Amino acid sequence: MVNTKIKETVRALLVEGKIRGFLGLRGENGHIMPHLFCDPQELESLSLGDWKKAGDSRYPLNQILIRLAMEYPEETFAVLVRGCDERGLRELFKWKQLDEEKVIPIGIGCPDELAKVCECEKPFPDGLIDGPRGEKTGSQKVARINEMGLDARFKFWLAEFNRCVKCFGCRNVCPMCFCNECTLEEEFLVGKGEVPPDNPTFHLVRAMHMVGRCIDCGLCEEACPADIPLRTLYKKIADIVSEEFGYKTGYSVDEKSPLNIIEVK
């Protein structure tokens, strides 16, 4: 079982005192939630986030890790990572949101079922401890919109965006949204008390901020109460970044994202 190998690895790290805690998931009272395991005995309740379906209980663990690291800057933590979370960690290290020396990733590969639902480019981390090394799945959802004409695309997106209730769930759950100040809260750009927000501007602004940042975890779309296909939008962003700059977000440990480099020519 995948679970056992992960448990053993974490237990060893805890017993040897190499980490202060392991940020993972715990099953308790029929729910799965994030938990910081500090005592090896607690590991019995470790969960990998599969409740009713594979990976249906995922959380932005890296986002929680950033807060932990702020509170305990001297401590080292291990964290459960899927392929997307590993990509996220790399970008967060490059942006100095986390210290690479203080983070030990514990990698699990995603089951095929989840990889397919996610249309994931790489459903496993390079630092794979257990789980499958799944196949890459191209995005049919992006392809479908690419095939539409301009007018059809406009109507499609406007109808999707106009269901927005401006709950900010997509931004709040995002493990890559770490800015202290957010454009989407600037009153002169986004009027208060207006639902839906000014579309497509509101969602395209967020999309632009995902350039070289989105690691395609899909939590935004999961969090959205209006089922707006945000992931499809950001997957397109990833395609554009790849075409324009040859950059794939989260794949390199040292190459910085294109909008993070000012080139002087």
Add this chain to the structure above:
Amino acid sequence: MAKKRLAVLQKLLEFSGINPERLRMRWVSSAEAVEFVHEISEFAEEIKKLGTNPLKEKDAA
């Protein structure tokens, strides 16, 4: 940086159903009045050819 952002935004607009030709960037100094007039006039012509912006129709509806 602006050039990079513009390249991405044009493709994003296209994916969202807005003609990317509605967005253009040029560098014109304040000392180049002739150049400025030329750019703006040409762009205005281009925009007229493209017709009404779907965003405007959206606001009217």
